[in-house]
Amino acid sequence: MSTDTNTGTGLLRQPAEALYAEELEALREHDDGRVPAGWSMSPRAVLTYITGGTAGKKTITPKYIGNNRLVEMAIATLVTDRALLLIGEPGTAKSWLSENLAAAICGDSGLVVQGTAGTTEEQVRYSWNYAMLLANGPTPEALVRSPIMRAMDSGQIARFEEISRCASEVQDALISILSEKTIVVPELVAETGAKKGFSMIATANTRDKGVNEMSAALKRRFNIVVLTSPADLETEVEIVKKRVAEIASAYDLQASLPADEAFRKVVTVFRELRSGMTLDRKEKVKSPGGVISTAEAISLLTNGMALAASFGSGELSDEDLAAGLQGAIVKDDTKDALVWKEYLDQIMKKRGSEWRGLYQACREING
Incomplete structure (x- = not known):
């Protein structure tokens, strides 16, 4: 007898928006700050979610314990049209902070590209359902949108994990996306423009071997926040x-x-x-x-x-x-x-x- 592993406690690891659903709901309910376009709560409520506090009678557990000013800088970056790059040694909670920021801001932390040596440009932009492409030619139905493209279309946060593990040509594919906030699909004579609320949180490792140095042009598209090991x-x-x-x-x-x-x-x-x-x-x-x-x-x-x-x-x-x-x-x-x-x-x-x-x-x- 099989069980549904996609519901409730059947998941080995729940995403942050499910794990902390009650806290997020309490913060949204008691949020009296200005909510930016495309966001689900105000920047101050996002800060409370990350660093801990209260929302009404609900206790908000801290998700990141460290320098709160770094978290404020990260949130402020995402209010603007700048992308955010979290860099640091392994184990400094880069991915954890990225996931929880996305969960608080747009309620979906799952629009993720995992950077590896095998990551291709198609995984950053778009690819095709080749069976449909051969049968009907290039059509919107045959287009397979990347997580980044879906985030642009819906005005949400896209995450790019371990960006420095990708080959240089894959990294460079991000430059036009972050600059122009569009992805052009020449085969359809169409383009996807980013809706308000879209941004990107990338992470990069400063210690591991086998990584590719990011170009200066790509780094200029990000505001960089350096996460350090705990101070004491x-x-x-x-x-x-x-x-x-x-x-x-x-x-x-x-x-x-x-x-x-x-x-x-x-x-x-x-x-x-x-x-x-x-x-x-x-x-x-x-x-x-x-x-x-x-x-x-x-x-x-x-x-x-x-x-x-x-x-x-x-x-x-x-x-x-x-x-x-x-x-x-x-x-x-x-x-x-x-x-x-x-x-x-x-x-x-x-x-x-x-x-x-x-x-x-x-x-x-x-x-």
């Missing part, structure tokens, strides 16, 4: 705790949330390896070759809860944490294993009794 330990711990709790609830993990001490230990290790310095700035630390991001800390702790629920007592143990740390830090580079071993012996080992259990578990796995 407490902020990063708060972000990780919030997301782990949400993911554990969504996946119905039958394990207790880790103690605050576990969150602090994981985030401390990640921050020190990422920055190359202990938190007290007294000792230098070698950094691994890979990116040690906040998103990986969230994944590590979530997986630890799954381990504890499936094969343990339901309480996250030092052994569960150690297994996750080993996989997150030591990937496929022999150098990473040496960096991790040195960190264990030179930093973690000296931290006293509260770190002893985690140190011993890590050393046992690391050999």
Whole structure:
């Protein structure tokens, strides 16, 4: 017997507009600000949705914890006819912020082009249903509109994920779209002009290998907002705790949330390896070759809860944490294993009794 996986809780991951539907409805209901053309709520209501607050009696949970001024700049960009480019290292919530901005502004975060080395110009502009094209020639019915073209036609937000992974010629196809706000279809002697409300949010990674540098001409079409890693330990711990709790609830993990001490230990290790310095700035630390991001800390702790629920007592143990740390830090580079071993012996080992259990578990796995 099959079930409908497109309704309700059958979805493994709901889009932001469905996941936070009650919050969005409350914000629209209590919104007394000026709503720009094509938007579903005012810029101030969008800010409240992203950074948290209240709408009537409804509590609005923060979707992005960080510098609120960056969020204000992003929203202000989308009020104008400028496109928005979110750039930063992996794990700085670029895609998450992009999705939630689109959900709040137009109620649809699904008009997405996923940038890869194989992305073609047709996926950015339009393509054809070739069976209909051969049967009837170029007709409007045979035209397959890209998510960007559909967003232009409906006056909504289009999203372009990992734009720097696309080949240069694909990136360049965006220049005329963002400049002229039209897509010409010569075969139909027609063009699609963008309705009010249309804009684009693109994301780009500053660390990963295998990316293509964006041209200066394309960059000029965007307002650029740089998202950085959390500024301090407490902020990063708060972000990780919030997301782990949400993911554990969504996946119905039958394990207790880790103690605050576990969150602090994981985030401390990640921050020190990422920055190359202990938190007290007294000792230098070698950094691994890979990116040690906040998103990986969230994944590590979530997986630890799954381990504890499936094969343990339901309480996250030092052994569960150690297994996750080993996989997150030591990937496929022999150098990473040496960096991790040195960190264990030179930093973690000296931290006293509260770190002893985690140190011993890590050393046992690391050999």
